Structures are given as structure tokens and as C-alpha cells.
Amino acid sequence: xxxxxxxGEATKASILNAAQAQFGEQGFERTxxxxxxxxxxxxxxxxxxxxxxxxxxxxxxTRLDIRFPDLSGVAxxxxxxxxxxxxxxxxxxxxxxxxxxxxxxTNRVAAxxxxxxxxxxxxxxxxxxxxxxxxxxxxxxxxxxxGVAVSRYILGTPPLAQMSDAELIGWLSPVLAxxxxxxxxxxxxxxxxxxxxxx
Numbered sequence: 001x002x003x004x005x006x007x008g009e010a011t012k013a014s015i016l017n018a019a020q021a022q023f024g025e026q027g028f029e030r031t032x033x034x035x036x037x038x039x040x041x042x043x044x045x046x047x048x049x050x051x052x053x054x055x056x057x058x059x060x061x062t063r064l065d066i067r068f069p070d071l072s073g074v075a076x077x078x079x080x081x082x083x084x085x086x087x088x089x090x091x092x093x094x095x096x097x098x099x100x101x102x103x104x105x106t107n108r109v110a111a112x113x114x115x116x117x118x119x120x121x122x123x124x125x126x127x128x129x130x131x132x133x134x135x136x137x138x139x140x141x142x143x144x145x146x147g148v149a150v151s152r153y154i155l156g157t158p159p160l161a162q163m164s165d166a167e168l169i170g171w172l173s174p175v176l177a178x179x180x181x182x183x184x185x186x187x188x189x190x191x192x193x194x195x196x197x198x199x
Contacts, residue, residue, distance in 0.1 A: 011040075011042060011046065011050075012050050014040045014041070014042070015036060015037070015040045015042060015046070015047055015050060015051070015057075016060060016061055017040070018036045018037075018039035018040040019031070019036045019057050019058070019060075019061040020061045020062075020099055021039070022035060022036055022039065023058060023061055023062065023099035023100075023102070023103060024098045024099035024102060027099075027102050027103050027106065027107075028054075028058055028103040028106070028107040028109070028110055029106065029107070031054070031058075032054070033047050033048065033054055033057070036057065055109055058103070058109065058110070059109070059113065061099060062097075062099055062100035062103075062110070062113060067086070068083065068086070068121065068122075068125035069082050069083070069086070070128075071083070071125060071126065071128050071129045072128045072129065074129060076129070076177040076180060076181040077173060077174070077177050078173075079129060079173070079176050079177060079180060080169050080172045080173035080175075080176045080177070081169050081173060083176075084145075084165070084168065084169045084172060085165065085169075087145055087149070088165050088168075091149045091153060092153065093153065097149070098149075098153055098154075100113060100114055100117075101114065101146070101149055101150065101153075101154065102154060118138065118139075118142045122138060122141075122142060123135065123138035123139075123142075126138045126141060126180065129180055129181070130180050130181065131181065132184065133184055137179055137180050140179040141176055141179050141180065144172070144175060144176065144179065148160065148168070148172070152168075
């Protein structure tokens, strides 16, 4: 019984590895149950048995459990150094973030999964270090990190793709500190009342 259980876990892991590779390289639409099964050397029925559908397979292949460090005692200038290595690990070529990021631009399921990661894992962790407006500040940090991930790992923008992780942290540290801890710009308050003021 134990051997059968181990074999089942190994088969499931093989399917997930194949799915992560294909979703990352081909996106959600072009990846099929049959192509994943062929890459994992299993019958397509086994893929359906373990994951139910392509959407279920995609959800499992792109499941992220981001383990944030405790940021409550971290100085603003050190926040990037604390969180970026974790993001590099999950969004890099071997991480499960990349296929999700590729698919999010064209697939609503992927986009919602990505938003869920930021809403349930990223935003609460960042809220511990901000003075106010945690939702807006977390959204700005998320947009910054997603933009870097797209440029670095999907578009392959040469300067970013060639930059070391240490250099990336150096460039992003003051930007993240600004988003998380600087006073809310005065224009933000003006923008909120402008629609009622006429224009």
C-alpha cells in the first residue's frame, strides 16, 4: 500500500513538473492535457484523475505559497533586501510564478489567481510596515515587482535580464521604500475630490 502511495505521488509530481514547464513556455491556451500527459509519460486519463480538468491542473501547477519574512521590525531601506530574494525564487525560470505570470495576460483564471496571491499573501505582509493606505501601497509594490518580472523573465530586456540579484535589489530598494513609507502625495487627495468639483 505504501509503495502504491509513493508511486501515485511520484506520478502526480511528474505531471505537475511537465505542466509547469508547458504552461511556462506555451501559456494556458496552447497547453493541453494530452501534451502534458505525453511529456510526463502517462495516460491523459491519469491527468484528469488527479486534477479534474486543465483549469484544475493549471491551478495546481501555479499554486504559490509565498512565505514572507516578518517585516514588522525591518527598516524601510532594507525592505527590498528582505523580500526580493523570495520573489526572485518564485518568479525565476524554475519557479511556479512564471507560468502564472505568462498566462495572466490572456487568461482570466490565471489573472484571478495572481490577484489572489497579492491580496491574501503579499498585501497583509506589507501592511505591517506601512503608515497608512496599505491597499494602495501594496498595489504599487505589486505593480513594480510584476513589471520587473515581465521585463526580466518574459521579455528578456537585456539590462534587466543581465543584472545580478544584488544589483536588482540595489535599484529597487529606494523605490519600494518610497511606495511603502513616504507620505501620500498631496495630489492624491486633490484627485479624489476633483470629480465633484466640476472639470
